[in-house]
Amino acid sequence: xxxxxxxxxVARLNGVxxxxxxxxxxxxxxxxxxxxLRRQKxxxxxxxxxxxxxxxxxxxxxxxxxxxxxxxxxxxxxATLDDNQLSDFRAMKIGFIFQNFSLxxxxxxxxxxxxxxxxxxxxxxxxxxxxxxxxxxxxxGDKANHRPNQLSGGQxxxxxxxxxxxxxxxxxxxxxxxxNLDTRTGGAIIALMRRMQETQxxxxxxxxxDPQLMEWADDTVTIRDGEIIDMRRAA
Amino acid sequence: MNLAYTVxxxxxxxxxxxxxxxxxxxxxxxxxxxxLMFGGFVANIFHSxxxxxxxxxxxxxxxxxxxxxxGAGDPASYGIANxxxxxxxxxxxxxxxxxxxxxxxxxxxxxxxxxFKEGVSRTFLGVGFIPSDRRKMAQWDRYDxxxxxxxxxxxxxxxxxxIVGYGLARVLHLCDALQVKDCPQPPKKAEQKAAVDTDIxxxxxxxxxxxxxxxxxxxxxxxxxxxxxxxxxxxxxxxTVLKAQNxxxxxxxxxxxxxxxxxxxxxxxxRGTKQATSVVVQLNDTDQLYQAVDRLNQLFQxxxxxxxxxxxxxxxPFYDQATGMFRSIFAFLAVLMGAIVLFTVINxxxxxxxxxxxxxxxxxxxxxxxxxVRLLFIVEGALLGMVGATLGVxxxxxxxxxxxxxxxxxxxxxxxxxxxxxxxxxxxxxxxLWTWILLxxxxxxxxxxxxxxxxxxxxxxxxxxx
Numbered sequence: 278x279x280x281x282x283x284x285x286x287v288a289r290l291n292g293v294x295x296x297x298x299x300x301x302x303x304x305x306x307x308x309x310x311x312x313x314l315r316r317q318k319x320x321x322x323x324x325x326x327x328x329x330x331x332x333x334x335x336x337x338x339x340x341x342x343x344x345x346x347x348x349x350x351x352x353x354x355x356a357t358l359d360d361n362q363l364s365d366f367r368a369m370k371i372g373f374i375f376q377n378f379s380l381x382x383x384x385x386x387x388x389x390x391x392x393x394x395x396x397x398x399x400x401x402x403x404x405x406x407x408x409x410x411x412x413x414x415x416x417x418g419d420k421a422n423h424r425p426n427q428l429s430g431g432q433x434x435x436x437x438x439x440x441x442x443x444x445x446x447x448x449x450x451x452x453x454x455x456x457n458l459d460t461r462t463g464g465a466i467i468a469l470m471r472r473m474q475e476t477q478x479x480x481x482x483x484x485x486x487d488p489q490l491m492e493w494a495d496d497t498v499t500i501r502d503g504e505i506i507d508m509r510r511a512a
Numbered sequence: 513m514n515l516a517y518t519v520x521x522x523x524x525x526x527x528x529x530x531x532x533x534x535x536x537x538x539x540x541x542x543x544x545x546x547x548l549m550f551g552g553f554v555a556n557i558f559h560s561x562x563x564x565x566x567x568x569x570x571x572x573x574x575x576x577x578x579x580x581x582x583g584a585g586d587p588a589s590y591g592i593a594n595x596x597x598x599x600x601x602x603x604x605x606x607x608x609x610x611x612x613x614x615x616x617x618x619x620x621x622x623x624x625x626x627x628f629k630e631g632v633s634r635t636f637l638g639v640g641f642i643p644s645d646r647r648k649m650a651q652w653d654r655y656d657x658x659x660x661x662x663x664x665x666x667x668x669x670x671x672x673x674x675i676v677g678y679g680l681a682r683v684l685h686l687c688d689a690l691q692v693k694d695c696p697q698p699p700k701k702a703e704q705k706a707a708v709d710t711d712i713x714x715x716x717x718x719x720x721x722x723x724x725x726x727x728x729x730x731x732x733x734x735x736x737x738x739x740x741x742x743x744x745x746x747x748x749x750x751x752t753v754l755k756a757q758n759x760x761x762x763x764x765x766x767x768x769x770x771x772x773x774x775x776x777x778x779x780x781x782x783r784g785t786k787q788a789t790s791v792v793v794q795l796n797d798t799d800q801l802y803q804a805v806d807r808l809n810q811l812f813q814x815x816x817x818x819x820x821x822x823x824x825x826x827x828x829p830f831y832d833q834a835t836g837m838f839r840s841i842f843a844f845l846a847v848l849m850g851a852i853v854l855f856t857v858i859n860x861x862x863x864x865x866x867x868x869x870x871x872x873x874x875x876x877x878x879x880x881x882x883x884x885v886r887l888l889f890i891v892e893g894a895l896l897g898m899v900g901a902t903l904g905v906x907x908x909x910x911x912x913x914x915x916x917x918x919x920x921x922x923x924x925x926x927x928x929x930x931x932x933x934x935x936x937x938x939x940x941x942x943x944x945l946w947t948w949i950l951l952x953x954x955x956x957x958x959x960x961x962x963x964x965x966x967x968x969x970x971x972x973x974x975x976x977x978x
Binding site for chain 2: 335338340341360361364365366367368369373375377379381382383384392393395396397440
């Protein structure tokens with residue numbers, strides 16, 4: 278079944294199969310998934326554990342490749358890119374927000390946020406200006422010189438969000454971004470991302486079980502046993 | 513990713529597990545200290561051996577062609593008649609002159625030394641030299657080794673005064689007369705020849721008493737030296753023995769006789785033309801050795817003198833054997849230390865990669881290329897090596913200063929007297945530089961394997977590593 282949410286897409290999967298080999302057993306991650314995700318929207322992928330949410334995010338994030346089918350992100354068929362080109366593509370186009378924040382512990386909040394700009398070769402003066410602006414946008418201007426272990430969970434997640442948005446990517450992928458946060462902090466983080474989406478015109482794709490996050494979604498994709506079983510657009 | 517930033521991150525990463533990094537750094541430093549201290553000690557051995565040889569026998573000797581292989585059995589036929597001219601040519605040559613500290617004649621001969629009063633004799637190896645030149649030669653100390661100078665006490669004016677080895681003094685029953693310590697006493701003649709007439713015994717006793725009285729009065733014993741002249745006739749000279757001097761090893765100690773050149777010439781050449789078996793040449797610097805050899809060969813060829821040049825390496829094979837042995841031991845130790853550093857850093861970096869797998873995945877997801885990941889870990893290994901090597905160098909320098917200041921002494925093989933135990937670390941900048949470079953290269957190479965493993969991780973697997 279072809280699942281299309283909108284005409285203007287940021288990513289498109291066509292007949293994608295992903296199978297993992299675990300010892301002698303083949304585990305189906307995704308099976309025949311065809312999907313198009315709308316640009317500049319807040320898409321949430323929901324489903325039980327082991328349903329294929331993370332596999333789908335990995336493929337969208339160009340950190341994994343399908344066994345069958347094609348994956349296009351921002352119009353680029355990722356199968357045509359070699360490892361270095363994929364790295365550069367991710368550096369330019371895709372932002373990641375990890376469940377456990379995954380900040381670099383030896384870098385300060387400022388340096389963590391600045392890091393993606395270093396990878397894309399942004400000049401020093403511009404880097405500084407944009408990094409400070411982004412830190413202020415996530416209300417962490419006063420924590421610029423703090424290392425991750427000196428920040429609370431919510432603050433770390435805001436740094437992670439700032440890091441994912443600093444390069445103004447076309448697509449931000451987040452795997453359970455509120456899973457390790459309390460309800461209040463999670464709500465604040467969602468509001469922040471929503472604001473960023475509006476101001477930076479970025480497309481967000483999340484995997485989540487969080488009902489709070491689903492309430493904010495423009496589009497919701499439900500996945501089970503590696504297959505998409507439902508797609509819904511908010512009213 | 514710019515290199516300075518990579519270095520900065522790698523440096524900070526060293527402090528994430530400061531204890532482990534410290535142990536690794538200490539391992540590298542220990543390797544460096546061991547190599548530098550032993551290298552410094554070996555350098556000291558080389559310098560002391562070289563200094564000892566150059567002090568006594570110069571850097572090189574000029575012989576008549578064929579002497580080196582056949583002349584020992586027939587010194588008379590291999591003499592250099594124009595040795596004065598040879599020395600003058602060496603000293604006045606514009607290339608050689610500035611290199612040369614001293615050129616002096618030497619005559620080596622074999623014969624029989626006898627103390628006929630005691631009725632004892634034995635074969636000897638005699639060396640005739642100019643005492644004042646020997647004193648100058650003994651002052652050579654290019655490496656500041658401060659090896660004690662053993663003066664013979666001979667002077668140019670005393671034409672029949674010489675020295676003998678401890679062993680020869682013992683065999684010729686000169687120990688009492690020369691006041692040689694720890695010298696075994698010969699069996700008494702009375703025990704050996706119980707049947708000797710009492711009159712003769714009385715005479716011998718009186719003579720011995722007179723000899724002892726002469727010694728007490730400051731006179732020195734005399735021995736007779738018998739050798740064949742260049743014409744093949746037996747010749748004999750008398751030598752006043754000034755002192756007995758330890759020659760370092762038994763074989764030489766039991767045959768050595770040092771005498772003025774004139775006396776040796778008188779013994780071998782009689783009234784004939786005075787010759788020398790070699791011209792000993794001492795240079796300012798050992799580095800000039802082969803330059804000097806080339807020039808000497810060129811000069812002798814031009815003059816058609818039929819002379820050949822032998823360096824102290826040729827004349828004393830022990831030097832090359834000893835230095836070769838110490839080089840092998842040093843190489844073995846260096847390889848051992850290198851292996852320890854290699855495995856320590858591999859172990860540390862493997863643990864680092866394992867612990868930081870998720871972080872590697874994160875960096876790769878953010879867009880860091882494989883090569884940049886590889887570089888990050890290699891730089892970490894290199895930094896561990898640099899810090900460890902630098903600490904090792906500093907520690908070795910401090911330790912060497914302490915050792916040198918403690919005035920320890922030791923007795924090298926074939927040496928007569930104890931010499932200062934010194935560890936020449938600071939005097940060997942090449943050793944310091946190469947040890948530092950080697951440690952850093954080993955640490956960097958050690959990091960390469962774990963770094964490569966980090967770079968080859970797939971992003972997905974790395975991110976989901978538990």
